Amino acid sequence: MKKLVAEFIGTAVLVLFGCGAAVLGGDAIGQTGIAFAFGLAIVAMAYGIGPISGCHINPAVSLGVFVAGRMPAGEMARYWIAQFAGALVGAVVLAVIAGSTASLGQNGWGPGYLGEYALPAALVFEVVFTAIFVIVILGSTAAAAPAGFAGLAIGLTLVAIHLVGIQVTGVSVNPARSFGPAILVGGHALAQLWLFIVAPLAGGVIGALLYRFKTLED
Numbered sequence: 001m002k003k004l005v006a007e008f009i010g011t012a013v014l015v016l017f018g019c020g021a022a023v024l025g026g027d028a029i030g031q032t033g034i035a036f037a038f039g040l041a042i043v044a045m046a047y048g049i050g051p052i053s054g055c056h057i058n059p060a061v062s063l064g065v066f067v068a069g070r071m072p073a074g075e076m077a078r079y080w081i082a083q084f085a086g087a088l089v090g091a092v093v094l095a096v097i098a099g100s101t102a103s104l105g106q107n108g109w110g111p112g113y114l115g116e117y118a119l120p121a122a123l124v125f126e127v128v129f130t131a132i133f134v135i136v137i138l139g140s141t142a143a144a145a146p147a148g149f150a151g152l153a154i155g156l157t158l159v160a161i162h163l164v165g166i167q168v169t170g171v172s173v174n175p176a177r178s179f180g181p182a183i184l185v186g187g188h189a190l191a192q193l194w195l196f197i198v199a200p201l202a203g204g205v206i207g208a209l210l211y212r213f214k215t216l217e218d
Contacts, residue, residue, distance in 0.1 A: 006049035007079050008086035010057035015090030015180050017041035019105035023098050031166045038171070039159030046151030054141070055151075058174040059083055060204035064134035067208035080176075087180030095184055104181045106189035107170040107196045115167035122169045123199050129161045130173040130203025131210065138211045172196040173203070 021029060021037030029037075046055045056062045059080045066076040095101045108114075109122035117125075136157045140150040158173075165171045172178040178196035182189040 003053040003075075004078055004082040006053035006055075007057060007082040008089075010045040010049045010053070010055055011083045011086030011176050012090035012093070013045055014038070014041045014057050014174075015087050015177060016094055017044075018177070019091065019181055020094050020097075022105035023094060023103050032163065034166065035159045035162030038162050039155040039157075041155075042158050043151050043155035046154060050151060053079075057083060057086070057176070058200075059176055060130050060174060060200035061134060061137055062204075063201055064138065064204040064208035064211075067205055068138050068212055070138075083176040084179055087176035088183060089180075091180035091184050094181075101181075101184045104185050105170065106181045106185050107172045107178045108189065108192050109169055109195070114170065117168045119195070123195060125165050125168045126172055126196065126199035127203040127206065129165060129171075130200040131207035133157055133161060133173050134204050134207030135211050138208065169196070173200050175200050 018034070018038035018041055021034045026034060042055075042057075045057060049055050049057075054065070056065065056079055062071070062076045062079040062083070065071050066073060071079075091104060095104060098104070109117055109119055133154075137150075137154055139145060140153040161173060162171045175197040178193060182193040182196075
């Protein structure tokens with residue numbers, strides 16, 4: 001139960017910090033500031049709840065950890081429930097603070113969305129960069145990795161992913177992070193939500209398989 005509560009809180013915090021930076025401060029801090037808000041949220045939670053749950057706060061990460069053989073399927077499913085619930089609660093809190101869901105940070109693609117990248121570009125970005133993210137997480141949390149630096153490596157990787165991809169999809173690489181805001185926003189955001197669930201999960205599997213292949217090769 002402690003692990004599930006930690007994942008719930010951590011995912012809520014990620015939405016509050018990351019999406020909150022976009023909704024409440026996006027005009028002032030720009031895309032670079034939003035990217036750092038997401039990354040610093042991960043750093044904070046990695047050291048805050050990492051010792052309790054591992055700080056997945058992302059269903060794609062939990063799936064990658066499962067594929068890598070580091071957690072059982074039942075525990076992964078429970079993590080998913082906590083993560084999706086935490087993201088929804090975080091989005092609700094953010095909507096209350098903002099007083100509206102009109103500008104709640106959702107993901108998307110196509111005409112009218114940021115850089116107006118098409119569906120194939122959005123799909124490739126979310127799969128590839130989630131795979132990269134999962135590889136970094138698995139590598140930096142391995143027994144042979146330097147102790148104490150995983151949170152920084154993971155958080156800075158998420159910053160870099162956002163710097164590259166905000167114009168493409170708004171960056172999800174996390175089904176729960178997309179789910180919470182999209183449920184509240186509805187409409188177009190909800191209609192496009194499927195990609196931000198399917199693509200990161202696929203990327204999580206690919207990243208874990210690549211990591212396992214490299215580990216076995218070594």
